[in-house]
Amino acid sequence: KAGVTQTPRYLIKTRGQQVTLSCSPISGHRSVSWYQQTPGQGLQFLFEYFSETQRNKGNFPGRFSGRQFSNSRSEMNVSTLELGDSALYLCASSLGGGGINEQFFGPGTRLTVL
Amino acid sequence: TQLLEQSPQFLSIQEGENLTVYCNSSSVFSSLQWYRQEPGEGPVLLVTVVTGGEVKKLKRLTFQFGDARKDSSLHITAAQPGDTGLYLCAGRNAGGTSYGKLTFGQGTILTVHP
Numbered sequence: 001k002a003g004v005t006q007t008p009r010y011l012i013k014t015r016g017q018q019v020t021l022s023c024s025p026i027s028g029h030r031s032v033s034w035y036q037q038t039p040g041q042g043l044q045f046l047f048e049y050f051s052e053t054q055r056n057k058g059n060f061p062g063r064f065s066g067r068q069f070s071n072s073r074s075e076m077n078v079s080t081l082e083l084g085d086s087a088l089y090l091c092a093s094s095l096g097g098g099g100i101n102e103q104f105f106g107p108g109t110r111l112t113v114l
Numbered sequence: 115t116q117l118l119e120q121s122p123q124f125l126s127i128q129e130g131e132n133l134t135v136y137c138n139s140s141s142v143f144s145s146l147q148w149y150r151q152e153p154g155e156g157p158v159l160l161v162t163v164v165t166g167g168e169v170k171k172l173k174r175l176t177f178q179f180g181d182a183r184k185d186s187s188l189h190i191t192a193a194q195p196g197d198t199g200l201y202l203c204a205g206r207n208a209g210g211t212s213y214g215k216l217t218f219g220q221g222t223i224l225t226v227h228p
Binding site for chain 2: 004006033035042043044045048056058088090092101102103104105106107108110
């Protein structure tokens with residue numbers, strides 16, 4: 001079974017631009033969660049989508065948004081980029097139901113904002 | 115807001131030594147997961163513990179979930195250079211609807227010298 005895939009793997013943008021990251025979950029998984037990882041803050045939860053609906057949201061500004069498609073693929077968008085948005089963006093997929101609901105991570109997208 | 119305190123933050127040891135990483139919280143978790151992450155890659159799930167007092171073994175790695183499900187530990191016996199990496203604990207809260215939200219510890223950077 002293929003794992004979680006994320007594209008692109010690397011991105012370089014300048015301040016003020018916007019960016020869209022993509023995540024394809026493991027086949028059969030209906031939940032996709034997004035995390036931001038930085039050396040100073042560690043892994044911070046951005047949001048989670050399940051069946052095309054945002055089910056959970058972290059404490060990030062409205063410049064960070066996402067969506068999920070009917071095939072469970074998800075995109076994350078960051079508008080008006082700031083230098084502090086430079087980070088590794090990780091998505092994780094899970095079955096999405098109750099119970100243990102283990103999350104499996106993709107390789108991440110390394111975003112650098114200049 | 116749930117917090118997971120992970121310690122130590124850095125660990126540098128010689129091959130063959132034993133080590134323990136701790137993950138503590140004042141909150142109760144319905145489950146707790148341990149991940150290992152290599153530079154530039156996403157976290158890889160090692161184990162999930164669910165039941166208070168549960169102990170799971172994965173070769174030289176032993177994971178324990180506290181009786182009250184507020185803390186966990188990872189013990190590595192006879193560490194090898196291949197164990198080098200960032201170890202992360204992540205908990206899912208016991209109440210509410212935070213299905214897709216994991217709270218991560220800050221991580222432990224383990225370096226095993228040959």
